[in-house]
Amino acid sequence: MTEKRWGLTVPLAGPLPQQRELIAALPDLGYTDVWSSEVNGTDAFTPLALASVWAPQLRLGTAIVPVYTRGPATLAMSAATMAEAAPGRFVLGIGTSSNVIVEKWNGVPFDEPYKRARDTLRFLNAALRGEKVTHEYDTFTIEGFAPATVADPPPPVLLAALRPSMLRLAGREGDGAIVNWLSADDVRTVVPHVHAGGEGKEIAARIFVLPGLDADTSRAIGRRMIAAYMTVPVYRAFHEWLGRTDEFAGMWKSWEEGDRKGALDAIPDRVVDELIVHGPPEQCREHIERYVDAGVTTPVIALTAPGDPAEMVRALAPR
Structure with a gap:
């Protein structure tokens, strides 16, 4: 075994x-x-x-x-x-x-x-x-x-x-x-x-x-981590392949426009909960x-x- x-x-x-x-x-x-x-x-x-x-x-x-x-x-x-x-x-x-x-x-x-x-x-x-x-x-x-x-x-x-x-x-x-x-x-x-x-x-x-940590704190930390990685080309391509294009579209758009706060706000709670283990x-x-x-x-x-x-x-x- x-x-x-x-x-x-x-x-x-x-x-x-x-x-x-x-x-x-x-x-x-x-x-x-x-x-x-x-x-x-x-x-x-x-x-x-x-x-x-x-x-x-x-x-x-x-x-x-x-x-x-x-x-x-x-x-x-x-x-x-x-x-x-x-x-x-x-x-x-x-x-x-x-x-x-x-x-x-x-x-x-x-x-x-x-x-x-x-x-x-x-x-x-x-x-x-x-x-x-x-x-x-x-x-x-x-x-x-x-x-x-x-x-x-x-x-x-x-x-x-x-x-x-x-x-x-x-x-x-x-x-x-x-x-x-x-x-x-x-x-x-x-x-x-x-x-x-x-x-x-x-x-x-x-x-x-x-x-x-409580859910709100965890998600706030998680959003910053996700934005830092998912705007890097190799990780963006990975998640496009996994099928998250629609879920990350708002984040990518705001990030490219220089709106960092808007990019974080655009990440759905559900996606944070899937990618970051918390609780x-x-x-x-x-x-x-x-x-x-x-x-x-x-x-x-x-x-x-x-x-x-x-x-x-x-x-x-x-x-």
Whole structure:
């Protein structure tokens, strides 16, 4: 029987050294995984390196490392090092990220994202298994990279994916997909595309959770988050594909006109309630379980509420 997974996004709010006690307590609370991200805070690997020592029982994953912001060989070295430090407990999650992070923050052209993800995935599948790589890919060329560190076992590689072509790539050439910004019902639309590439693939979902807040406060926070993401081209296209064009039309129109308040007001309550998990902790846990019932194998809680993260982590624990 497959182990039931219950993940948490790290790091939590506050300085990294102060999180040791809480991270160490996660396995006893029923958490199985911690997953990092890489946006504009910590890098993806350092929090996991600390967690690997503080709580050796936890599985560790990146969700995600952008394929543009590290060279392919550097990415392979970082992954192999983490996998060697935590044998059998590390999962590398990669993705294209967004034009904002790649171009505006890192000064790298956001060109041909599908091909860049595919090429990086193919390179990693060879390099992480110790193969010397000399190959001219469509988006970069590798000449004679021979990895000196090869983890045993090599880490699985998941691909962040939103729409059908990338979802199928994740299932066909990766070990599964990482998804986010979707409802529990949306999972049923997304998952078949991954399994079309291969059965038994992992589906990890980052789920934004606001436990313990009243509905009005939660929706106000949720609207700001939704507007910040759904106006980014890749996420707009994702939700157009999912069928939310009419529901987001007012937000997109107001945003393009520079009316930020109007954009927030145009987001329906129902959509906020679908995309943001909020309410009493027990209600939040039940909502998260709906994602699992729909096909997510690894739910990854991302706490976005103000307050004491330790209290929220304990309140959302599965046991």
